[in-house]
Amino acid sequence: MELEKVLQHHFGYTSFRPGQKEVIEQIVKGKDVIALLPTGMGKSLCYQLPGYIFNKPVLIISPLLSLMQDQVDQIKQLKEKRVVALNSFLNATQKKVTIQHLHQYRFIFISPEMLLQPQVQQKLNSMELSLIVVDEAHCISQWGFDFRPDYLRIGEVMDKANRPPILALSATATQKVLGDIESYLKMNEPFTFIHTVDRPNIHMGRVLFQNREEKLDWILEHVLETAGPGIIYTQSRSKTESISERLLQMGISTAAYHGGKDTLDRQFIQQQFIDGSLEWIVATNAFGMGVHKQNVRQIIHESIPSNVANYMQEIGRAGRDGKDALAILLFADGDDEFAKFVGIDDFPNEVHVDLYLEYRRRNESPSTMIQNGEISETAYRVLDYWMHQIHPNEVKHQLLTMKTDKIRAVEEVVNLIRTKSCMREKLVHYFGQNLMEKPSDCCECCGLDYHNIIQKRESFEQDETAVSWKKRLETILLGFS
Amino acid sequence: MIFEQILLQIFHNFNQERTISAPFHLLKGKRSGQTIQDVGIYHLHKFFSILPKLSRPHYDEKLNSLIEEHYLIVHDEGSYELTDSAREFVKDGEKYYFNGWYYRGNEHIFFARLSLIVQSLSHHGAGRMSFTPIQKDDHIQHWVRQFLLINQYKEGNLQKTLLDEIVGSLESSKVEERAKSIVINRLAGFQTAGLTWQQISYQENLSEMDVQLIYISTLHSWITQISNHPEQYLLLNQLAKDIRVVIPLSGSAHQTAELFRKGYLIEEISHIRRLKVSTIEDHIVEIAMNDPDFSIEQFISKEDIKKVMTAVDDYNTRKLKILHEVVPHLSYFQIRLVLARGE
Ligand SMILES: Nc1ncnc2c1ncn2[C@@H]1O[C@H](COP(=O)(O)OP(=O)(O)OP(=O)(O)O)[C@@H](O)[C@H]1O
Ligand SMILES: [Mg+2]
Ligand SMILES: [Zn+2]
Numbered sequence: 039m040e041l042e043k044v045l046q047h048h049f050g051y052t053s054f055r056p057g058q059k060e061v062i063e064q065i066v067k068g069k070d071v072i073a074l075l076p077t078g079m080g081k082s083l084c085y086q087l088p089g090y091i092f093n094k095p096v097l098i099i100s101p102l103l104s105l106m107q108d109q110v111d112q113i114k115q116l117k118e119k120r121v122v123a124l125n126s127f128l129n130a131t132q133k134k135v136t137i138q139h140l141h142q143y144r145f146i147f148i149s150p151e152m153l154l155q156p157q158v159q160q161k162l163n164s165m166e167l168s169l170i171v172v173d174e175a176h177c178i179s180q181w182g183f184d185f186r187p188d189y190l191r192i193g194e195v196m197d198k199a200n201r202p203p204i205l206a207l208s209a210t211a212t213q214k215v216l217g218d219i220e221s222y223l224k225m226n227e228p229f230t231f232i233h234t235v236d237r238p239n240i241h242m243g244r245v246l247f248q249n250r251e252e253k254l255d256w257i258l259e260h261v262l263e264t265a266g267p268g269i270i271y272t273q274s275r276s277k278t279e280s281i282s283e284r285l286l287q288m289g290i291s292t293a294a295y296h297g298g299k300d301t302l303d304r305q306f307i308q309q310q311f312i313d314g315s316l317e318w319i320v321a322t323n324a325f326g327m328g329v330h331k332q333n334v335r336q337i338i339h340e341s342i343p344s345n346v347a348n349y350m351q352e353i354g355r356a357g358r359d360g361k362d363a364l365a366i367l368l369f370a371d372g373d374d375e376f377a378k379f380v381g382i383d384d385f386p387n388e389v390h391v392d393l394y395l396e397y398r399r400r401n402e403s404p405s406t407m408i409q410n411g412e413i414s415e416t417a418y419r420v421l422d423y424w425m426h427q428i429h430p431n432e433v434k435h436q437l438l439t440m441k442t443d444k445i446r447a448v449e450e451v452v453n454l455i456r457t458k459s460c461m462r463e464k465l466v467h468y469f470g471q472n473l474m475e476k477p478s479d480c481c482e483c484c485g486l487d488y489h490n491i492i493q494k495r496e497s498f499e500q501d502e503t504a505v506s507w508k509k510r511l512e513t514i515l516l517g518f519s
Numbered sequence: 520m521i522f523e524q525i526l527l528q529i530f531h532n533f534n535q536e537r538t539i540s541a542p543f544h545l546l547k548g549k550r551s552g553q554t555i556q557d558v559g560i561y562h563l564h565k566f567f568s569i570l571p572k573l574s575r576p577h578y579d580e581k582l583n584s585l586i587e588e589h590y591l592i593v594h595d596e597g598s599y600e601l602t603d604s605a606r607e608f609v610k611d612g613e614k615y616y617f618n619g620w621y622y623r624g625n626e627h628i629f630f631a632r633l634s635l636i637v638q639s640l641s642h643h644g645a646g647r648m649s650f651t652p653i654q655k656d657d658h659i660q661h662w663v664r665q666f667l668l669i670n671q672y673k674e675g676n677l678q679k680t681l682l683d684e685i686v687g688s689l690e691s692s693k694v695e696e697r698a699k700s701i702v703i704n705r706l707a708g709f710q711t712a713g714l715t716w717q718q719i720s721y722q723e724n725l726s727e728m729d730v731q732l733i734y735i736s737t738l739h740s741w742i743t744q745i746s747n748h749p750e751q752y753l754l755l756n757q758l759a760k761d762i763r764v765v766i767p768l769s770g771s772a773h774q775t776a777e778l779f780r781k782g783y784l785i786e787e788i789s790h791i792r793r794l795k796v797s798t799i800e801d802h803i804v805e806i807a808m809n810d811p812d813f814s815i816e817q818f819i820s821k822e823d824i825k826k827v828m829t830a831v832d833d834y835n836t837r838k839l840k841i842l843h844e845v846v847p848h849l850s851y852f853q854i855r856l857v858l859a860r861g862e
Contacts, residue, residue: 286721299715302634511686514708515640518709
């Protein structure tokens with residue numbers, strides 16, 4: 039079979055991107071595959087295309103609801119009707135009907151929680167699949183960063199004798215995570231494709247400050263003088279609001295973006311960013327996945343990311359068109375302490391373990407802890423998972439180890455920032471690879487002149503005259519016919 | 520500003536007889552007996568359930584600023600009183616129409632339908648057959664698909680007809696121009712993104728909360744306008760279908776309401792249903808309590824309503840027996856009707 043023909047026919051692309059063909063060939067042969075491709079390289083195609091080769095459904099396990107929606111939308115755009123998302127958004131009847139007809143779909147997206155439900159299990163056991171995909175597979179590692187207990191349990195359902203091949207996809211994974219993926223998913227001598235994590239067109243800057251308050255002034259000045267489009271990452275929702283407010287006041291078209299925004303707002307922001315009417319987005323790490331904008335020129339980190347992999351993901355949103363882009367990390371003394379605090383703040387501890395046991399002893403459901411305000415929901419999920427896996431004393435130990443890991447992850451970021459050699463080299467090493475070649479203006483340490491990379495901002499007069507509502511409506515409804 | 524005004528108005532209506540939390544439950548639309556009864560007794564239909572997503576911290580924050588600005592005095596035991604400046608301030612906010620009791624958040628369904636229809640028609644006009652729908656809800660998507668098919672979108676006239684209906688009905692709605700802009704700015708189409716709450720708030724120099732309140736208020740007046748002219752706005756009336764909540768009357772009161780609507784008198788209904796006249800009167804009081812549009816002036820004159828209200832104020836009581844002694848020419852039924860309306 040000629041894969042290029044299928045590519046052309048169903049997707050309208052003339053050639054594969056690096057890695058895609060290699061991965062698909064192995065899947066077609068029936069082998070398990072781990073594919074590490076940088077953000078935006080086209081990981082989705084690695085399972086979309088096989089969907090048109092096999093005659094049985096492809097099952098895609100996807101960790102984030104919003105991401106799942108994007109992927110479903112993306113496939114529907116290809117005029118594919120046989121695609122469905124099985125997640126907690128469905129009500130009881132919708133769920134039942136969907137499960138009943140599950141075998142008729144070409145692509146089935148499913149959340150880890152759903153996957154573990156008995157009705158779903160039963161249905162899946164009664165039908166044949168052509169491929170099981172685990173997207174964002176780094177989530178599976180217990181040492182991974184976005185710990186999701188349900189993700190760990192995927193392994194429990196991968197145990198069948200005559201299961202189809204498994205494809206694990208991720209943009210970033212260290213050697214350790216790679217090993218975890220393989221063992222947790224019980225993969226069988228997987229073919230592993232690792233693309234180099236280095237992005238030579240992204241130049242890595244860094245600015246040090248005495249105290250945190252100075253950052254805002256720096257940002258305001260920098261944004262006023264240099265051209266976007268760009269993204270400013272910060273750690274809290276309220277900060278996205280306050281920084282964007284300041285930029286707006288200076289006449290820079292900006293929007294705040296975080297998980298608390300309503301769905302319409304989020305789509306409006308993405309659309310405006312892509313069509314060029316927004317210069318800057320000030321966001322928490324909720325922004326990024328599923329946003330395909332080719333010409334992002336700048337990424338600024340106002341707060342340090344909680345680990346190196348997140349940093350990689352976030353700067354990876356820049357320069358997808360292959361042209362130069364600049365990523366600048368702002369760091370002040372005390373930032374690391376703050377990042378550690380935020381990282382472990384919402385994490386269960388020994389006291390919670392004892393409390394959990396206390397509830398059990400009283401024959402009460404430990405989940406009452408959440409209602410009683412004794413623990414957050416996320417923290418409870420982590421705790422509950424481990425209490426079912428190992429002995430309570432071991433849980434205490436386990437939690438402590440995980441906490442230490444989170445702290446170490448922050449320290450790794452700090453090492454990257456504080457390095458006197460090459461930031462790029464350090465970053466690439468972190469993922470167990472070697473840097474072959476340094477681009478000019480490589481990083482702050484090797485020597486980097488921001489003006490070589492980014493342009494001066496042309497202050498374009500914004501059209502202040504707001505159109506009347508009647509005119510606006512008329513344009514939307516009749517303006518394009 | 521608007522939010523604060525609404526809060527004070529609710530406090531005002533509660534007449535210091537409820538706790539400091541009662542307005543919060545009312546705005547969120549808590550389905551508890553107490554809250555529902557309060558709606559009738561204190562005539563708060565307008566505001567019931569207009570902010571289902573309001574958070575407690577946000578509410579408390581606003582409450583504190585009202586205290587700081589000397590609109591509200593809270594005493595140690597938890598009782599409160601409004602200051603004179605608050606009474607002035609409240610009047611300003613009264614221009615915003617709300618009908619939370621009827622719409623209960625369903626106005627968002629109306630808008631979701633509208634926004635997906637507009638987005639679809641815009642793309643269809645531009646010759647784009649596939650796009651990412653901005654409304655993700657399956658029910659909405661299904662509903663809109665049916666709507667487009669039934670109204671034969673392929674013929675290409677739907678855009679124009681819909682435009683005329685929207686412009687016509689919004690123009691005859693009694694809301695400010697900027698309120699209409701707010702609603703239209705939340706629509707999107709081919710190569711046209713909508714505006715975020717933050718952007719609108721910046722543009723109008725209002726808080727995001729106030730922008731959203733104006734938006735909800737505008738939808739309420741607009742949908743009411745549409746529903747009142749079913750033959751004039753044929754398309755929009757399809758969108759407004761099932762958006763009003765059927766008044767949640769007890770089963771028996773509901774039957775009485777039906778007969779009353781058909782024009783039967785109380786005695787006739789009593790005869791038809793083989794129920795005592797006093798029972799039917801109970802039903803009528805329940806209807807008056809639940810339906811703000813139900814006119815009680817068919818049972819009691821404007822002057823007499825005033826007399827009852829004055830008596831309530833003068834003697835600071837809502838006890839029927841005392842009120843009846845003050846206005847002996849009115850029946851208990853009439854007095855109860857006035858109390859049911861709280862005005
Ligand atoms: N062979 C190809 N030729 C041209 N474009 C492609 C090809 N493969 C994928 N694309 C496009 O690249 C974009 C990014 O693809 P995709 O969403 O799969 O990225 P990803 O690797 O999953 O990124 P992320 O890490 O953000 O999830 C999509 O718009 C897709 O259509
Ligand atoms: Mg992806
Ligand atoms: Zn370097």
